Amino acid sequence: MTEVKSRTLFPGFFRQHISAGLAPDVREHTMRQASERVWARNYRIRLRLTDVATIMFAVTIAFSMRFGIEAIPASTRIEDASYLLISATIVVAWLVALIAFGVHDSRVIGVGASEYKRIVNASATAFGLLAIVFLLLNVDIARGYFLLALPLGTVSLLTAHWLWRRWLVSQRTLDHYLCRALVVGELDDVGYVIRQIQQKSGAAYNVVGAVVSDSDTHTVTTGQKPVPVLGSRDVPQIARNVGADTVIIAGKPKGGANFIRNLGWQLEGTATDLVLASQLTDVAGPRIHFRPVEGLPLIHVEIPQFEGGKHVLKRAFDVVASGVGLIVLAPMFLAIAVFIKLEDGGPVFFRQERVGRNQRTFTMLKFRSMVTTAERDLAKLVEKNQGNGLLFKIKDDPRVTAVGRVIRKYSLDEFPQLWNVLIGEMSLVGPRPPLPREVESYESHVHRRLYIKPGLTGMWQVNGRSDLSWDESVRLDLYYVENWSLTGDLMIVWRTLRVLLKPVGAY
Structure with missing residues (x-):
């Protein structure tokens, strides 16, 4: 949505005298409007105070970790005073950057990705400019302290704003704020x-x-x-x-x-x-730019790009995240494999042909969650299909094993696809990987979901999964294909972790 500025906030005294001359019902609604504005102003004040405290805390922790707690000056030595001045400069510059980037703008607070992106950009810009200024002025500063404050403070700011946003969302579910x-x-x-x-x-x-x-x-x-x-x-x-x-x-x-x-x-x-x-249906904000010509405001919509540096960065993220995930989750993988083997003695992994980017097929890995005769038994269950569109799904599928019910509920059966991500057949985030028979039945526009690699998780995973209609799942996939960003991927990964703890539409 695009907001058109069309309001003038009256000072409290002026508003009071204007509302006094209105009819009782209109005056009541006018005062209610004013009270709605109060919470937004108070919320911004809380955010600003939280940011001040968070940045001061981060700079203090970075200082003590670099120089030791005893180095926090209790004396008036020249070197102590200089580092106090440097620390104060960092705090002030950081706060100014947050204000300049509109982190507390009423149209951004509580939104999520846009708010977090502005925090990261403001923090990186502040430290980049400070580094240049310190270099030009030949200011002697410990690089370890300077570099430690940036990630520590940025993560702290993101965490603080996330906690405030969670509180705000919880209030909005009660029709407050x-x-x-x-x-x-x-x-x-x-x-x-x-x-x-x-x-x-x-x-x-x-x-x-x-x-x-x-x-x-x-x-x-x-x-x-x-x-x-x-x-x-x-x-x-x-x-x-x-x-x-x-x-x-x-x-x-x-x-x-x-x-x-x-x-x-x-x-x-x-x-x-x-x-x-x-x-502009299914066009995300970052692809929309205003190009005003005198008397003719133009809206420029960027054409989606499926190659280039942004995709190289996505691939680097996939390699690092999947590699770390395979190492960290190895003990859990071993435990799941043992339980699957002990249940019926069948194979641990289920291999299935799926269609990837540009309609190239690959073998997708999953932990086996069904009986070994699941593919042969499928013909007997087609009439009971509860899936949507081309997808086959049945709640309480009789082919699912006891272990399978647990690992499917929490999507643990999907985790071996980290290997598919590591070798480049899939991406960590992307559209759902389809079966060849599904692709054969696609309408022409649905083939666009194959323009990028399928994902281990995606918008379908965090928006209801099997509870989605076919049209809605296609719309979400096409929206992601044309509007994805690395920031958006990180948000989807975070939301996926939450969905794993509170599964919705997983069966």
């Missing part, structure tokens, strides 16, 4: 936006009503809970009546650009934001 949103547009577009907002716990919006221009319906029921339709026109008045913090324009509204421009003018001087829900 949400912006009250009014969605405007045609019925189909309004329904899509409402459904996406209600499905995402971090969406930050509570949809309190809709304005629908092409239908006589009284409610929109496409989301998790029905949303009342409050009219078909006079959006500013309806927004005031429901105390909306945000008006979201879904799709192309009736009246087009003139409607949006006039609505922006009518919302001026209020505490209400105007947000445009992008019609």
Whole structure:
């Protein structure tokens, strides 16, 4: 979504006197809007104070680890004072960088990947500039102390913001700390936006009503809970009546650009934001750039690239992560192999032909979780298929062994694919690896999921797995193929670890 700046926050005294002259119901909603703004301001203050404490803590720990706790100056020696000054400079520069990169921007806090990416970029920029300045000024600084403070502080900042975000998400599940949103547009577009907002716990919006221009319906029921339709026109008045913090324009509204421009003018001087829900289906933010030409704002959408340096970096990440994973998890692999062997004496691994990048086939490894005759028994179970689309799945599949039920629940049967990742047949994160018979039935556009290597985990893994419909799983895979980033991969890996502890859709 794209936010159009259309609000002016009144000072408290001015707002108080304006609201005093309003009708009681309007005054109540206006004050409710003001209270919604208070939590956002307080949340940013908490984040800033946490960042100050976190950076000071990281710099102090780095100093004591490099020079020893006894080196923290208790005297007034010149060398002690100089390092105190250097430490203070690092703290101030770091905080300035966080502010300059908009880490505390209301449109970023609580979002997740964007917030974390800004923290990393701000930290790297601050230390890069400090290194240049110290070199030019010939400042004598211990490199170990300087280099230790960067990773320690960055990890600490990321952890602190993650903890705050977890708290915020937990509050939003209780309908706290949400912006009250009014969605405007045609019925189909309004329904899509409402459904996406209600499905995402971090969406930050509570949809309190809709304005629908092409239908006589009284409610929109496409989301998790029905949303009342409050009219078909006079959006500013309806927004005031429901105390909306945000008006979201879904799709192309009736009246087009003139409607949006006039609505922006009518919302001026209020505490209400105007947000445009992008019609660029399945295009991620980093691929969208604004290129304004006088009188003609252009939106530039980058064409997906499937080669180049970014993919080399992805491969390096795959090699390192899979190599470390195979070494660290070796004892667990051995234990699983023993249990599988003891149960029925059959082979430990299940090998199956899958289709990889550019439709090249490879042999995928899994811990065997079914009886040895599972492939032959499949024909008897086809009619009981509970999967979606081309996928075959059955809850309580009779072919699954006792050990198999445990390792499938926690996805431990998939871990041998770390070997496929290491030798380059798969990636750590990517689309689900399909069977050849599935690929033969693909529609033309679905073949795009084969433009990159399939993954050990992916968006399908962290968004419901077998509970997803076929169309939804395809949409998620195609979205990943065209919009992936290394930061996004790290987020998916982290979410995968959480899913392993609380499995959803695994059977």
